[in-house]
Amino acid sequence: MDFVQYIFRIKRTNKRIISVFIDALFLSFSFGMSLFILGDDISLLANPQHWMLLGVVLPLSILAFVKLGLYRAVLRYMGFQVLAAIVVGVFFSTGILVLLSYVIDSQLPRAVPVVYAAFSLVLVGGSRELLRSMVGTGIKKVGEPVIIYGAGVSGRQTAMALAQSREYHVVAFVDDDSSLHGSAIQGLYVHSPASLSMLLKQKGATKVLLALPSASRARRQAILHSLEPLPVKVLTLPAMADLVSGNKLFSDIKEVEIEDLLGRDAVSPNPELMQANITGKIVMVTGAGGSIGSELCRQILRLFPKKLVLFELSEYGLYAIERELILMKKELEIEVDIYPMLGSVQRQNRVQAVMDAFKVQTVYHAAAYKHVPLVEYNVVEGVRNNIFGTLFTAQAAIATGVETFVLISTDKAVRPTNTMGTTKRMAELVLQALTRTNTTTRFCMVRFGNVLGSSGSVVPLFRNQIANGGPVTVTHPEITRFFMTIPEASQLVIQAGAMGKGGDVFVLDMGKSVKIIDLARKMIRLSGLDIKDENNPDGDIEIQFSGLRPGEKLYEELLIGDNVEGTSHERIMTAREISLTWEKLKPILDKLDVACHDFDHQTIRDLLLAAPTGFNPTDDICDLVWRNKQKNEKPSLVSKVVSINGTTGS
Structure with a gap:
């Protein structure tokens, strides 16, 4: 009007x-x-x-x-x-x-x-x-028609907010509450979810907006499951915490969050465990600009450390997280000294100098190369950064009297089939060995699976592929993965670190593993698109199988053996696993150091196979330098043979 x-x-x-x-x-x-x-x-x-x-x-x-x-x-x-x-x-x-x-x-x-x-x-x-x-009753009728799922306060305020936009106009409400069915709210009728399919046809709606920011993830998952077969794109409101804080508005609708598809609610953190190693202490995070490292910094800042030292190799990554934390300080109105430090964990003297200068008490070691195929293509750097970077950082911590050292490990360290997982298992062995040297520094490791939204995560990749019209690429029809949100993983890392007694391997409860192809199908359908396959050749998005990448496993595990115990936290377990003394591990590390220096990839692989890591590679050596070197040597060897044969025959 x-x-x-x-x-x-x-x-x-x-x-x-x-x-x-x-x-x-x-x-x-x-x-x-x-x-x-x-x-x-x-x-x-x-x-x-x-x-x-x-x-x-x-x-x-x-x-x-x-x-x-x-x-x-x-x-x-x-x-x-x-x-x-x-x-x-x-x-x-x-x-x-x-x-x-x-x-x-x-x-x-x-x-x-x-x-x-x-x-x-x-x-x-x-x-x-x-x-x-x-x-x-409809201030305007421009924009795409949308149906709001949820006729509560959030749904009503969303309808009013959308009335001011030219992008959408609301045509109906849908709600589970039967007492609301048939009633009119702001001139819009409230319908049963059972009539949603008919409503979509009658109203010409192309999108459903899930206006249930306070609903549990399990409830949202059930609703999304019911919406999945419908030819409609599903959008959602921001989380209630963002709405209350003012960071988001009711009009800030977005695509369905992947955590809603997984349907697992995060457990509220234990305040005592969260504060134990942080509040009033000097904390250092290595790899502070990475996916996990940056979220650790955010969580740590909210716990009022005395000082927060950001250690990062990437200049841009360090700049970005420092600026973000400075803004957080102003918003939270807290006084915490933040120190951005450039450096590599492969240089022990630099790491030790930083720890000594700031008198660091707690270290969260998140600096690592984590992408499986990239480490397969760059074996020496993977070994140097993940194994020796951990060793040098741990030795620097011992030398400077750090109280607690927490290693961010991975489920790929369990019976690894790739170099990345093997290097992370070796990093665990390093800390376990150092623990047995009567050091005052308390070492522990926290092992978990994939985090949602991290760099290289499959979820943003699928979103981009769907937005570009496909195809969506899945490596294998049977591949599964564990998933957890970055904030939940970071909170559990902090809490597990507070429970460590020395040499502990903590394993986070990641819930049920997710079949990646099922995830891809859900994301396609909830985008309002059809899957293109043999049964539906006129579909919108095709799923293609690209094959397992070098070193990639079909199934990830969190435990090597069955020797696992619960802890005071329902989502954190501790595993009793094989370890070596420093006297037995040091010769392996010395040989590994020499092999890396000489770029002797065959020796590197032999040493990793000989170590008690459970390494069972599924591919030959994939390092790009080594492979190209092999290719270059074969023609020269052939030319020598031809030259010798020619001389002999003359």
């Missing part, structure tokens, strides 16, 4: 002036009608004393409305307070009318105040309700 849109565009001050003027007209009309209805002739209307009475009552009534906050209320969100202000204001106006007519003896009929009050309530209150209803 153009008229309503025009009203919305009027400035707030002008709206208030117009409201005051209209209310004055309504009160005057109410008074005049009461005189007209109750008078036998026009004598009551013609009596100037009565209108002089109104001249006093009117400004006092408007003043009462102002004091009651009637003109501060936003019409679109008119609630009980506004109605109460109207009722109280009208009764105040009526009371003033009665009192003044008695004082000046205006001979006003006794029934006039009653009729005046009734007309005033209908006109002042009814006009506002009518206008609000006009707003709710």
Whole structure:
């Protein structure tokens, strides 16, 4: 409606002036009608004393409305307070009318105040309700039609927020609450979820907005499962925490979060465990600019450390996390010294100098190369960074008296089939061996699976492929993975670190493993698209299988053996696994160091196979330098053979 849109565009001050003027007209009309209805002739209307009475009552009534906050209320969100202000204001106006007519003896009929009050309530209150209803019945019909799933407070406020946009317009509500079915909210009918398929056809809606920010993930997963077969794109509101904090608005709708598909609710962190190694202490995070490292920094900052040292090799990564944390400090109004330090964990003297200068007490070691194929292609750097980087950082921690050292490990360290997982298992062995050297530094390791939204994660890859029209690439139809959100993983890492006694291997409960092809199918369908396959050749997005990448496993594990115990935290377990003494491990590391220096990849592989890591490679050596070197040597060997044969025959 153009008229309503025009009203919305009027400035707030002008709206208030117009409201005051209209209310004055309504009160005057109410008074005049009461005189007209109750008078036998026009004598009551013609009596100037009565209108002089109104001249006093009117400004006092408007003043009462102002004091009651009637003109501060936003019409679109008119609630009980506004109605109460109207009722109280009208009764105040009526009371003033009665009192003044008695004082000046205006001979006003006794029934006039009653009729005046009734007309005033209908006109002042009814006009506002009518206008609000006009707003709710569809201020505009431009944009894509959308159905809101959830007719609660969030759904209603979302509908009002979307009414101001040109991108969507709401055509109906859907809600599980049967008591709401058939009712109208803001001019929109509430329907049962069972009628959603019919509604989509009738209303021409192409999208469903899930307006249930407070619902549990399990409940959201169940709803998404029911929506999956429908030819509709599913959008969702931000989390309630973001809405309450003001970081997001009800109009900030987005695609379905992958954690909603997994359906597992995070467990509230234990405050004592969260604070134990951080609050009031000097904390250092290596790999601070990475996916896990940066989230650790965010969580740590909220726990009020004395100092936070960010150690990062990437200049841009360090710059980005430092700026973000500085903004967080201002928002949280906390005083924490933040120190951005460039450096590599492969340089022990640099790491040790930083730890010594800031007197670091707690270290979270997240610096690592984690992408399986990339480490397969760059074996020496993977070994140097993941094994020796951990060794040098741990030795620096021992030398500077660090109290607690927590290694971020991976489920790929369990019976590894790739170099990355093997190097992480070797890093665990390093810390276990150092623990047995009677050091005062308490070492522990936390092992978990894939984190959602991390760099290289399959979820953003699938989203991009779907947005580009496909195909969606899955390595293997049977491949499965464990998933966890980055904030939950980081909180559990902090809590596990506080429980460590020395040499502990903690394993996070990742829930059920997820079949990647099922994940891909859900993401396609919830994007409102069809899967293109043999049964549906006219579908939108095709799923293609690209084959397992070098070193990739079909199934990931979190435990090497069955020797696992629970802890005080329901999502954290501790594993008793094989370890070596420092005397037995050091010769292996020395030989590995020499082999890396010589780029002797065959020896590197032999040493990793000989170590108690459970390494069982599924591919030959994939290092790109080694392979190209092999290719270059073969032609030269052939030319030598030809040269010798030629000489012999001459």
